[in-house]
Amino acid sequence: xxxxxxxxxxxxxxxxxxxxxxxxxxxxxxxxxxxxxxxxxxxxxxxxxxxxxxxxxxxxxxxxxxxxxxxxxxxxxxxxxxxxxxxxxxxxxxxxxxxxxxxxxxxxxxxxxxxxxxxxxxxxxxxxxxxxxxxxxxxxxxxxxxxxxxxxxxxxxxxxxxxxxxxxxxxxxxxxxxxxxxxxxxxxxxxxxxxxxxxxxxxxxxxxxxxxxxxxxxxxxxxxxxxxxxxxxxxxxxxxxxxxxxxxxxxxxxxxxxxxxxxxxxxxxxxxxxxxxxxxxxxxxxxxxxxxxxxxxxxxxxxxxxxxxxxxxxxxxxxxxxxxxxxxxxxxxxxxxxxxxxxxxxxxxxxxxxxxxxxxxxxxxxxxxxxxxxxxxxxxxxxxxxxxxxxxxxxxxxxxxxxxxxxxxxxxxxxxxxxxxxxxxxxxxxxxxxxxxxxxxxxxxxxxxxxxxxxxxxxxxxxxxxxxxxxxxxxxxxxxxx
Ligand SMILES: Cc1ncc(COP(=O)(O)O)c(C=O)c1O
Numbered sequence: 001x002x003x004x005x006x007x008x009x010x011x012x013x014x015x016x017x018x019x020x021x022x023x024x025x026x027x028x029x030x031x032x033x034x035x036x037x038x039x040x041x042x043x044x045x046x047x048x049x050x051x052x053x054x055x056x057x058x059x060x061x062x063x064x065x066x067x068x069x070x071x072x073x074x075x076x077x078x079x080x081x082x083x084x085x086x087x088x089x090x091x092x093x094x095x096x097x098x099x100x101x102x103x104x105x106x107x108x109x110x111x112x113x114x115x116x117x118x119x120x121x122x123x124x125x126x127x128x129x130x131x132x133x134x135x136x137x138x139x140x141x142x143x144x145x146x147x148x149x150x151x152x153x154x155x156x157x158x159x160x161x162x163x164x165x166x167x168x169x170x171x172x173x174x175x176x177x178x179x180x181x182x183x184x185x186x187x188x189x190x191x192x193x194x195x196x197x198x199x200x201x202x203x204x205x206x207x208x209x210x211x212x213x214x215x216x217x218x219x220x221x222x223x224x225x226x227x228x229x230x231x232x233x234x235x236x237x238x239x240x241x242x243x244x245x246x247x248x249x250x251x252x253x254x255x256x257x258x259x260x261x262x263x264x265x266x267x268x269x270x271x272x273x274x275x276x277x278x279x280x281x282x283x284x285x286x287x288x289x290x291x292x293x294x295x296x297x298x299x300x301x302x303x304x305x306x307x308x309x310x311x312x313x314x315x316x317x318x319x320x321x322x323x324x325x326x327x328x329x330x331x332x333x334x335x336x337x338x339x340x341x342x343x344x345x346x347x348x349x350x351x352x353x354x355x356x357x358x359x360x361x362x363x364x365x366x367x368x369x370x371x372x373x374x375x376x377x378x379x380x381x382x383x384x385x386x387x388x389x390x391x392x393x394x395x396x397x398x399x400x401x402x403x404x405x406x407x408x409x410x411x412x413x414x415x416x417x418x419x420x421x422x423x424x425x426x427x428x429x430x431x432x433x434x435x436x437x438x439x440x441x442x443x444x445x446x447x448x449x450x451x452x453x454x455x456x457x458x459x460x461x462x463x464x465x466x467x468x469x470x471x472x473x474x475x476x477x478x479x480x481x482x
Pocket of ligand 1: 129
């Protein structure tokens with residue numbers, strides 16, 4: 001056995017050691033993918049708000065926000081202080097028997113702002129667990145007689161088996177033993193009605209699970225009125241509506257929850273990510289008294305759905321402090337206002353550089369830029385197209401190349417969407433200031449102004465000089481079946 005690394009040694013550990021340990025012991029494929037975008041060259045030292053400072057004092061602006069988990073940015077002082085205070089007083093952090101007062105108060109506070117009469121909360125540690133709890137809750141309302149759910153194409157509700165069963169992402173689902181469900185196009189309420197109108201189907205279906213705005217599908221905003229229509233379809237057919245607000249919740253789209261835009265009250269609301277203010281890992285499944293009583297009303301059922309770490313005091317204290325910030329700083333209004341300016345600025349960039357961007361879409365600060373792969377035709381003469389599959393690879397990695405260039409040239413951290421390769425995610429923390437948003441817009445403007453040749457040449461050369469091309473070929477093949 002080699003000497004164990006001391007926790008005190010970690011801050012001074014060279015980056016190369018971290019990368020190598022990740023490669024050896026955690027996820028070699030992920031390391032290669034990140035090397036392709038030169039993310040592994042960044043040596044973060046500290047992070048505050050939207051800014052990550054590197055060991056060589058460079059500033060990196062975070063436009064990923066950990067996929068929506070950092071609505072308050074990195075290390076929000078009020079959230080950090082709440083956790084520090086709790087730990088410094090040596091309070092009980094973990095004990096189910098001693099009922100955490102922080103869990104109790106967080107539940108009380110959240111139930112005041114959740115839609116309608118949703119006032120019963122189950123706390124867990126992540127999004128997928130919160131989805132699992134929602135699915136179990138709904139299925140149990142029908143005494144297990146209805147094990148199926150309707151879910152949308154390109155959705156993401158989590159990667160554990162239950163949540164994955166009702167997630168419409170073929171690449172994530174492959175080779176797993178999943179529960180059967182009904183997949184429908186997102187935004188098409190008639191398709192849901194059609195499935196439920198068939199009596200044989202309906203008798204097996206406990207509910208419909210949807211994201212109010214699909215995130216990983218590439219920021220897909222459904223037609224106005226869609227959620228209300230789905231709500232009334234669910235009521236008419238006697239099934240439950242589960243809304244997954246893991247990504248859209250906590251002010252991201254310009255309201256506390258995205259379902260507030262259409263005043264829709266789900267039967268079950270699922271939260272995680274920014275619920276913990278970027279510091280705690282916490283998820284919540286929220287339902288009405290009636291739904292809870294139907295599923296778990298009998299006292300002897302009180303241990304059927306629990307989680308060892310769920311509702312621990314530190315996580316709940318962080319969430320309580322975060323909730324105060326969302327409300328007191330009116331971050332919903334801020335996200336709405338800054339989002340409008342951001343989309344307008346990005347649309348100006350789109351017009352200024354024709355051919356690059358197919359669409360800019362967003363609600364609040366949940367924004368996606370869909371690129372047009374046809375721009376690659378302009379760079380045909382510079383491409384080493386004799387390399388098998390290169391054209392397809394480039395087509396599916398255009399936003400990836402843009403993200404890598406934004407990082408290298410402008411110090412902007414960006415990334416793609418899990419279920420849509422053509423969209424660049426624009427998810428800044430909601431506390432970001434206008435100047436930082438302007439910087440993103442002017443950097444993208446500058447980058448696109450350099451033309452596709454520069455971008456492609458740099459990225460392809462980098463891929464050829466690393467293990468990246470082989471990796472991308474297999475990745476693209478797996479994605480497209482080619
Ligand atoms: C909408 C949505 N639901 C569920 C999940 C799963 O959350 P977690 O990664 O915390 O399990 C995600 C994660 O990105 C998500 O975006």
